[in-house]
Amino acid sequence: MAGKGYSYVVVVSALMMKFLGPSLSYVAGVYHVALMEQYEHVEVVAWLGSIFACMFDLTGPVASLVINSYDCRTCVLLSGVLGMLGFGASFFTRDIRLLFISYALVAGLGTGFAQGGCMVSIGYHFPKTSSIVSGLVTCGTGLGVMIHPVLIQHLLSQYGLHGAFLLNGGVMFNLCICAMLLQPSPFETQRKNERLQTGRKRVSCRQIVQHLRENGVQFFTVLTNTSFVMLAFSYLCFSISISTLYLYLPDFFYKSGASLQDSSLVVSVSGTGSMISRILVGFAANDTSIGSAVLYNCLPSLVATLILFLPLFSLSSVRILAFGFLTGLYTGGQFVCLLPLVLDTVDVKMLASGIGIMSFSYGIGTLIGPPIAGLIYVKSGQYFAVFIFSASMMFLTTASGFCSTVLRRSKESRSRPTEATPEAEPLEANMGCCLGTSGASQRCCQLPTRASVPCRPGAECVHSTPLLVIWSYLELRRSCDGPLTADEAAMFKCDIGFLWQHSGVHLCGVNDGLNGKDEMFNLLIDRFTEMEADFPKSTADTDGAYFVQVLCNALWYVTSHETI
Known part of the structure; x- marks a missing residue:
């Protein structure tokens, strides 16, 4: 853990990483409108924004590879460089096919490296208080959700699409400052010293292959953990549900008679509830009488129950905003509970691999959830069937999360040694x-x-x-x-x-x-x-x-x- 004085710097630096990196994926919709005005290929533009929005999660295993081979500071430093290069190259690009490389792939990879480096560094520095620190740090994402859309819209109106790309690259380049403030954890320092003692000072093709082999072994070891696999499946179900809910919720309210402003505001209000939730859940999860597992397993059921009563909330503007706030309040805590649960499930040496797999699971769910929900809507012809699907995924999140907890505690009870009764007299x-x-x-x-x-x-x-x-x-x-x-x-x-x-x-x-x-x-x-x-x-x-x-x-x- 970082020193008591410097630990505050680590926390603030991690919060800014969340603000400058992963939260940018929420501006894909703002860029989507500007891209549609310049390019007429609706489906192509849709895929462009979708890939960029999912990259910060899909690149989790790649970020884990960098962290395991080097350290969290290097990973975040690369995120700033990639973000600058990706958005900077998009400034010069006029061909939409090249934007798939510069905007969706390179810039998206930068947001993913910031996400992985931030969360793993928090786990390394604060293994005992990861719930509280994670709750504070993930508020950076909520802050970005409130600020970035307004900022990007202002840049688009003042400098156009490509000018906004260039300035956004400058914003992401500030991640390099956060990376330099990120002090190596004791675990990373020890790992580096061990490598130096074994003579692994220079990077060669042989050592790159060795790093890849070691990371492959780590990923395989983590995936043989049944409790972790159930946790990853639970996170996949959660991402399917939440991506479906947020995508179709505004249109459902609009077609139910709400104004366009109220329909759009429901997502922003949910961001406020999410920020409050992350702080409260962080402190609650740190309480040993509650714990992260209880909150992670129970909150999705509350969201699912709330979704089932969704038609009752479409009758007035106040109820619509109340639904958005409650949705954010009950879903934001899931992201806080993830890190301590992964720490409880896998060894700290494999934390980077565990976080990478969990991020990849969330990205896959975000990618496949909306298309499946769209198919359900086409077949049924009504939005309520889509929300039933979303609620079902939330209930499945609770069920699989509960199975993960049972498997983990069962394994802990079997591996716990029997303590010998002291025979010596007390002093x-x-x-x-x-x-x-x-x-x-x-x-x-x-x-x-x-x-x-x-x-x-x-x-x-x-x-x-x-x-x-x-x-x-x-x-x-x-x-x-x-x-x-x-x-x-x-x-x-x-x-x-x-x-x-x-x-x-x-x-x-x-x-x-x-x-x-x-x-x-x-x-x-x-x-x-x-x-x-x-x-x-x-x-x-x-x-x-x-x-x-x-x-x-x-x-x-x-x-x-x-x-x-």
């Missing part, structure tokens, strides 16, 4: 102040209370070799912050030396009336507090205390003292 220093023993130090009860640190050392290891000290410390750091970095390894050596120096004969019981071993226990507590290696409140006096006991016993043992 007097740990229980003294809690039981009100006279003269005991109050520090021993001030166990840290923030992070979740599982304690798995067995009692049979208490009187083991000095390796127990190393193992215990590595377990603590791995549980808190992921794999041990080079800096943390150096800090570990200093910490062990510090504890060794201040153990045993140097602690003779002169402080607070405690004996030497009790003071060592308190010293460990103080040291963990300084390192912010905390224990949860619910287990601080049980698992947390036992963990410190094991480490204290090991230190006492290796310094040639008698064990208890």
Whole structure:
């Protein structure tokens, strides 16, 4: 995780990535009108806008390849360059066939790289608070939905289609600034150091092939995870439903007697509800009593129920706007819950591949959903059948999401090791102040209370070799912050030396009336507090205390003292 001060820079930078990159896909409709005025090929223009709008999701696996081969900063940097080149080339292009390359493919690929780099970087930097951070960052998309259409329409009216393309390329080029502000995460730094140690310094054709093979293995490994496959299918169903709903909703209200202004405003109002939802769901999902899975599985059912009562909302302007707001309120949270669910389902080393596959699933749903809905409309001749299809996809989203949750928790319960019952007696220093023993130090009860640190050392290891000290410390750091970095390894050596120096004969019981071993226990507590290696409140006096006991016993043992 980024430092406490710099973490704010990472969050703001990621929010701007969402604003400058993926949210541009929502201006495809604005460009569509301008393209129709210049080119008469209706179907060709429709495909041009559709491909550009879907590229930010369809290119997810390609963005994952870049992230796995290099890092998130490189991926976002490429997005700014591709966006500038794509929109810049469109300024000089007059042939619509070339626009498929410059506008739809290159510029669309730029929005996809920004999407992938942004979400994966948040997962790398904030694995424990990904729900809150994701909720704040994805508000950048909602902000872009409100600002970009108005901005692009103004540019079109002032500078024309190709002038707007050129200026839009300049807007996307600002992604390079966001990329430079994106500090590499500890996981990316460790991965880079490992590659340097193995001699992988230069990029050659052989190493490119090796990167492709490694990414292929990662994608295959992720796809063998049944829980993840069900989650991806759930996200596919959600994208089919939401793309169908937003495409046909304005026309349904207009043909039901609403004004053209009210029919168009329903989508904008849904953007407001979506922004509010992303913030609220982010905080709710971070609550362990609720969690991301509950919200992800329940919200689509609410949307589906709302869609079934859609005819009742077409009777007045207020009801139309209320439907748009509620739709955004109940759908925006899905995008927030995605990142923490992927983190729960796959290992952090495969996060980029997981996000890439999920983005690709969403893009496929956006691509095939409207045509299927259009076919249903042609066969039935009424919009209500289309919305029944959309509601069915929402219910299927809930069902498949619930199956993913059950499979994941079933796998976790099978893989969870059985904890050994501690046989060692608890230290007097740990229980003294809690039981009100006279003269005991109050520090021993001030166990840290923030992070979740599982304690798995067995009692049979208490009187083991000095390796127990190393193992215990590595377990603590791995549980808190992921794999041990080079800096943390150096800090570990200093910490062990510090504890060794201040153990045993140097602690003779002169402080607070405690004996030497009790003071060592308190010293460990103080040291963990300084390192912010905390224990949860619910287990601080049980698992947390036992963990410190094991480490204290090991230190006492290796310094040639008698064990208890």
